[in-house]
Amino acid sequence: MATTAEEVGILVKRVQHRHHRALTAALADLGVSLVQWDTLRHLHRQPDASLHALAQLTYQTDQSFGTLAARMVDRGLIERMPGSGRAVRHRLTPRGEQLRAAGEERVLAVVTQSFAGLGGDDLDRLAGLLRQVLEQPLSLAGAPAS
Template sequence: MREPSEVGLAVKRLQHRHHRALSKALSPLGLSVVQWDTLRHLDRNPDASLHDLAVLTFQTDQSFGSLAVRMAERGLIERVPGPGRAVRHRLTDEGARLRAEGQAAADAIVAASFDALTPEQLDDLGALLDAALGADPTA
Protein backbone atom coordinates (compact mmCIF):
# COMPACT_ATOMS: atom_id res chain seq x y z
CA MET A 1 0.00 0.00 0.00
CA ARG A 2 1.31 3.45 -0.89
CA GLU A 3 1.86 6.01 1.80
CA PRO A 4 0.12 9.37 1.35
CA SER A 5 3.55 11.04 1.28
CA GLU A 6 4.57 8.87 -1.70
CA VAL A 7 1.43 9.83 -3.60
CA GLY A 8 1.98 13.49 -2.72
CA LEU A 9 5.53 13.28 -4.03
CA ALA A 10 4.33 11.69 -7.28
CA VAL A 11 1.83 14.54 -7.75
CA LYS A 12 4.62 17.07 -7.11
CA ARG A 13 6.96 15.32 -9.56
CA LEU A 14 4.30 15.36 -12.28
CA GLN A 15 3.63 19.05 -11.64
CA HIS A 16 7.37 19.76 -11.78
CA ARG A 17 7.65 17.88 -15.10
CA HIS A 18 4.79 19.95 -16.51
CA HIS A 19 6.41 23.17 -15.25
CA ARG A 20 9.81 22.36 -16.83
CA ALA A 21 8.26 21.36 -20.15
CA LEU A 22 6.00 24.41 -20.21
CA SER A 23 8.92 26.72 -19.36
CA LYS A 24 10.79 25.34 -22.36
CA ALA A 25 7.75 25.62 -24.66
CA LEU A 26 6.95 29.20 -23.58
CA SER A 27 10.51 30.47 -23.92
CA PRO A 28 10.27 31.14 -27.68
CA LEU A 29 7.16 33.23 -26.95
CA GLY A 30 9.13 35.33 -24.46
CA LEU A 31 6.91 34.20 -21.59
CA SER A 32 7.56 32.61 -18.23
CA VAL A 33 5.10 30.12 -16.76
CA VAL A 34 3.91 32.76 -14.27
CA GLN A 35 3.31 35.30 -17.07
CA TRP A 36 1.39 32.76 -19.15
CA ASP A 37 -0.59 31.70 -16.09
CA THR A 38 -1.52 35.35 -15.54
CA LEU A 39 -2.70 35.64 -19.15
CA ARG A 40 -4.69 32.42 -18.77
CA HIS A 41 -6.42 33.62 -15.60
CA LEU A 42 -7.16 37.04 -17.10
CA ASP A 43 -8.75 35.35 -20.09
CA ARG A 44 -11.04 33.48 -17.67
CA ASN A 45 -11.51 36.44 -15.29
CA PRO A 46 -11.58 39.71 -17.25
CA ASP A 47 -11.20 42.82 -15.09
CA ALA A 48 -9.74 40.81 -12.21
CA SER A 49 -8.18 42.74 -9.35
CA LEU A 50 -4.51 42.55 -8.46
CA HIS A 51 -5.33 40.59 -5.31
CA ASP A 52 -7.52 38.09 -7.17
CA LEU A 53 -4.79 37.48 -9.75
CA ALA A 54 -2.16 37.12 -7.02
CA VAL A 55 -4.27 34.42 -5.36
CA LEU A 56 -4.96 32.63 -8.65
CA THR A 57 -1.25 32.61 -9.57
CA PHE A 58 0.00 31.62 -6.08
CA GLN A 59 1.82 34.90 -5.46
CA THR A 60 1.77 37.66 -2.91
CA ASP A 61 0.04 40.90 -3.80
CA GLN A 62 3.40 42.67 -3.82
CA SER A 63 5.13 40.21 -6.16
CA PHE A 64 2.13 40.10 -8.46
CA GLY A 65 2.00 43.90 -8.54
CA SER A 66 5.58 44.00 -9.83
CA LEU A 67 4.80 41.32 -12.41
CA ALA A 68 1.68 43.17 -13.59
CA VAL A 69 3.64 46.39 -14.11
CA ARG A 70 6.25 44.55 -16.22
CA MET A 71 3.55 42.80 -18.24
CA ALA A 72 1.74 46.10 -18.85
CA GLU A 73 5.01 47.69 -20.00
CA ARG A 74 5.39 44.82 -22.51
CA GLY A 75 1.87 45.43 -23.80
CA LEU A 76 0.49 42.06 -22.63
CA ILE A 77 -2.08 43.43 -20.19
CA GLU A 78 -3.77 46.72 -19.40
CA ARG A 79 -4.15 48.08 -15.90
CA VAL A 80 -7.32 50.15 -15.67
CA PRO A 81 -8.83 52.03 -12.74
CA GLY A 82 -11.60 50.22 -10.91
CA PRO A 83 -13.89 51.30 -8.11
CA GLY A 84 -12.14 53.23 -5.36
CA ARG A 85 -8.43 52.55 -5.37
CA ALA A 86 -8.80 49.19 -7.10
CA VAL A 87 -6.93 48.46 -10.30
CA ARG A 88 -8.45 46.04 -12.78
CA HIS A 89 -6.53 44.07 -15.39
CA ARG A 90 -7.37 43.10 -18.96
CA LEU A 91 -5.65 41.26 -21.76
CA THR A 92 -4.39 43.22 -24.71
CA ASP A 93 -4.62 41.75 -28.21
CA GLU A 94 -0.97 40.71 -27.94
CA GLY A 95 -1.57 39.14 -24.53
CA ALA A 96 -4.54 37.22 -25.90
CA ARG A 97 -2.48 35.98 -28.85
CA LEU A 98 0.36 34.78 -26.61
CA ARG A 99 -2.10 33.19 -24.17
CA ALA A 100 -3.61 31.16 -27.00
CA GLU A 101 -0.20 30.04 -28.27
CA GLY A 102 0.86 29.13 -24.75
CA GLN A 103 -2.42 27.26 -24.18
CA ALA A 104 -1.76 25.10 -27.22
CA ALA A 105 1.65 24.20 -25.81
CA ALA A 106 0.24 23.51 -22.33
CA ASP A 107 -2.53 21.32 -23.74
CA ALA A 108 -0.01 19.24 -25.71
CA ILE A 109 2.28 18.83 -22.70
CA VAL A 110 -0.48 17.72 -20.35
CA ALA A 111 -2.08 15.44 -22.95
CA ALA A 112 1.26 13.70 -23.58
CA SER A 113 1.76 13.34 -19.84
CA PHE A 114 -1.50 11.41 -19.44
CA ASP A 115 -1.25 9.45 -22.71
CA ALA A 116 -0.58 6.19 -20.86
CA LEU A 117 -3.95 6.39 -19.08
CA THR A 118 -7.22 5.17 -20.53
CA PRO A 119 -10.08 7.69 -20.60
CA GLU A 120 -11.61 5.86 -17.63
CA GLN A 121 -8.37 6.02 -15.65
CA LEU A 122 -8.09 9.73 -16.40
CA ASP A 123 -11.66 10.25 -15.15
CA ASP A 124 -10.84 8.23 -12.03
CA LEU A 125 -7.66 10.22 -11.40
CA GLY A 126 -9.56 13.49 -11.79
CA ALA A 127 -12.24 12.33 -9.36
CA LEU A 128 -9.64 11.17 -6.82
CA LEU A 129 -7.78 14.48 -7.00
CA ASP A 130 -11.06 16.38 -6.63
CA ALA A 131 -11.86 14.29 -3.55
CA ALA A 132 -8.41 14.92 -2.06
CA LEU A 133 -8.71 18.66 -2.71
CA GLY A 134 -12.18 18.69 -1.17
CA ALA A 135 -10.84 17.02 1.96
CA ASP A 136 -8.33 19.83 2.57
CA PRO A 137 -9.89 22.68 4.56
CA THR A 138 -7.00 24.99 3.61
CA ALA A 139 -7.55 24.60 -0.16
Protein backbone atom coordinates in the same frame (compact mmCIF):
# COMPACT_ATOMS: atom_id res chain seq x y z
CA MET B 1 3.22 -2.91 0.67
CA ALA B 2 0.60 -0.16 0.63
CA THR B 3 1.40 3.24 -0.82
CA THR B 4 1.63 5.95 1.82
CA ALA B 5 0.10 9.41 1.66
CA GLU B 6 3.65 10.79 1.72
CA GLU B 7 4.57 8.79 -1.39
CA VAL B 8 1.47 10.03 -3.20
CA GLY B 9 2.29 13.60 -2.20
CA ILE B 10 5.80 13.22 -3.62
CA LEU B 11 4.43 11.75 -6.85
CA VAL B 12 2.00 14.66 -7.24
CA LYS B 13 4.88 17.09 -6.71
CA ARG B 14 7.07 15.24 -9.24
CA VAL B 15 4.32 15.42 -11.88
CA GLN B 16 3.87 19.12 -11.14
CA HIS B 17 7.62 19.72 -11.42
CA ARG B 18 7.79 17.78 -14.70
CA HIS B 19 4.92 19.85 -16.10
CA HIS B 20 6.57 23.08 -14.94
CA ARG B 21 9.85 22.23 -16.70
CA ALA B 22 8.14 21.09 -19.90
CA LEU B 23 5.78 24.07 -20.02
CA THR B 24 8.60 26.51 -19.36
CA ALA B 25 10.48 25.04 -22.32
CA ALA B 26 7.38 25.01 -24.54
CA LEU B 27 6.66 28.69 -23.88
CA ALA B 28 10.25 29.96 -24.02
CA ASP B 29 10.37 30.99 -27.67
CA LEU B 30 7.14 32.97 -27.21
CA GLY B 31 9.09 35.15 -24.77
CA VAL B 32 6.66 34.48 -21.95
CA SER B 33 7.25 32.67 -18.68
CA LEU B 34 4.87 30.08 -17.30
CA VAL B 35 3.59 32.44 -14.61
CA GLN B 36 3.10 35.19 -17.21
CA TRP B 37 1.18 32.81 -19.48
CA ASP B 38 -0.87 31.63 -16.50
CA THR B 39 -1.76 35.28 -15.81
CA LEU B 40 -2.85 35.72 -19.43
CA ARG B 41 -4.97 32.56 -19.18
CA HIS B 42 -6.69 33.75 -16.00
CA LEU B 43 -7.35 37.20 -17.46
CA HIS B 44 -8.86 35.57 -20.54
CA ARG B 45 -11.21 33.64 -18.26
CA GLN B 46 -11.81 36.50 -15.80
CA PRO B 47 -11.48 39.86 -17.57
CA ASP B 48 -11.11 42.82 -15.21
CA ALA B 49 -9.67 40.68 -12.40
CA SER B 50 -8.07 42.53 -9.52
CA LEU B 51 -4.41 42.29 -8.61
CA HIS B 52 -5.29 40.36 -5.46
CA ALA B 53 -7.45 37.85 -7.36
CA LEU B 54 -4.72 37.31 -9.95
CA ALA B 55 -2.11 36.87 -7.22
CA GLN B 56 -4.22 34.14 -5.63
CA LEU B 57 -4.93 32.43 -8.95
CA THR B 58 -1.22 32.35 -9.84
CA TYR B 59 -0.07 31.31 -6.33
CA GLN B 60 1.84 34.52 -5.61
CA THR B 61 1.78 37.22 -2.99
CA ASP B 62 0.13 40.51 -3.86
CA GLN B 63 3.54 42.19 -3.81
CA SER B 64 5.24 39.70 -6.14
CA PHE B 65 2.27 39.73 -8.49
CA GLY B 66 2.30 43.54 -8.51
CA THR B 67 5.90 43.43 -9.75
CA LEU B 68 5.01 40.84 -12.38
CA ALA B 69 1.97 42.82 -13.52
CA ALA B 70 4.06 45.98 -13.89
CA ARG B 71 6.50 44.11 -16.15
CA MET B 72 3.61 42.72 -18.19
CA VAL B 73 2.11 46.21 -18.57
CA ASP B 74 5.52 47.50 -19.72
CA ARG B 75 5.67 44.71 -22.32
CA GLY B 76 2.17 45.54 -23.59
CA LEU B 77 0.65 42.20 -22.55
CA ILE B 78 -1.90 43.53 -20.08
CA GLU B 79 -3.34 46.90 -19.18
CA ARG B 80 -4.53 48.32 -15.90
CA MET B 81 -7.92 49.92 -15.66
CA PRO B 82 -9.39 51.87 -12.75
CA GLY B 83 -11.97 49.99 -10.74
CA SER B 84 -14.30 51.05 -7.98
CA GLY B 85 -12.60 52.84 -5.11
CA ARG B 86 -8.88 52.12 -5.07
CA ALA B 87 -9.24 48.85 -6.94
CA VAL B 88 -7.28 48.36 -10.14
CA ARG B 89 -8.54 45.93 -12.74
CA HIS B 90 -6.47 44.17 -15.37
CA ARG B 91 -7.24 43.26 -18.97
CA LEU B 92 -5.49 41.52 -21.80
CA THR B 93 -4.14 43.61 -24.65
CA PRO B 94 -4.37 42.26 -28.21
CA ARG B 95 -0.70 41.19 -27.92
CA GLY B 96 -1.43 39.46 -24.60
CA GLU B 97 -4.38 37.62 -26.15
CA GLN B 98 -2.19 36.52 -29.07
CA LEU B 99 0.43 35.08 -26.69
CA ARG B 100 -2.24 33.44 -24.55
CA ALA B 101 -3.72 31.66 -27.56
CA ALA B 102 -0.33 30.54 -28.88
CA GLY B 103 0.66 29.34 -25.43
CA GLU B 104 -2.62 27.50 -24.91
CA GLU B 105 -1.88 25.22 -27.86
CA ARG B 106 1.53 24.38 -26.41
CA VAL B 107 0.23 23.84 -22.89
CA LEU B 108 -2.46 21.50 -24.17
CA ALA B 109 0.12 19.53 -26.17
CA VAL B 110 2.41 19.11 -23.13
CA VAL B 111 -0.35 18.07 -20.75
CA THR B 112 -1.92 15.74 -23.32
CA GLN B 113 1.43 14.06 -23.88
CA SER B 114 2.05 13.81 -20.15
CA PHE B 115 -1.19 11.93 -19.52
CA ALA B 116 -1.18 9.96 -22.80
CA GLY B 117 -0.55 6.70 -20.94
CA LEU B 118 -3.88 6.98 -19.15
CA GLY B 119 -7.14 6.03 -20.81
CA GLY B 120 -10.32 8.08 -20.48
CA ASP B 121 -11.57 6.07 -17.51
CA ASP B 122 -8.19 6.44 -15.79
CA LEU B 123 -8.23 10.21 -16.33
CA ASP B 124 -11.76 10.44 -14.96
CA ARG B 125 -10.78 8.36 -11.92
CA LEU B 126 -7.62 10.42 -11.29
CA ALA B 127 -9.54 13.69 -11.63
CA GLY B 128 -12.22 12.42 -9.25
CA LEU B 129 -9.66 11.36 -6.66
CA LEU B 130 -7.82 14.69 -6.85
CA ARG B 131 -11.11 16.59 -6.50
CA GLN B 132 -11.94 14.44 -3.49
CA VAL B 133 -8.58 15.32 -1.90
CA LEU B 134 -9.09 19.02 -2.61
CA GLU B 135 -12.57 18.97 -1.04
CA GLN B 136 -11.16 17.82 2.30
CA PRO B 137 -10.35 20.67 4.68
CA LEU B 138 -6.67 20.94 5.50
CA SER B 139 -5.71 22.08 8.96
CA LEU B 140 -2.18 22.89 10.00
CA ALA B 141 -3.19 22.88 13.67
CA GLY B 142 -1.68 19.40 14.18
CA ALA B 143 1.59 20.21 12.43
CA PRO B 144 4.69 19.97 14.60
CA ALA B 145 6.28 23.25 15.63
CA SER B 146 9.52 24.09 13.88
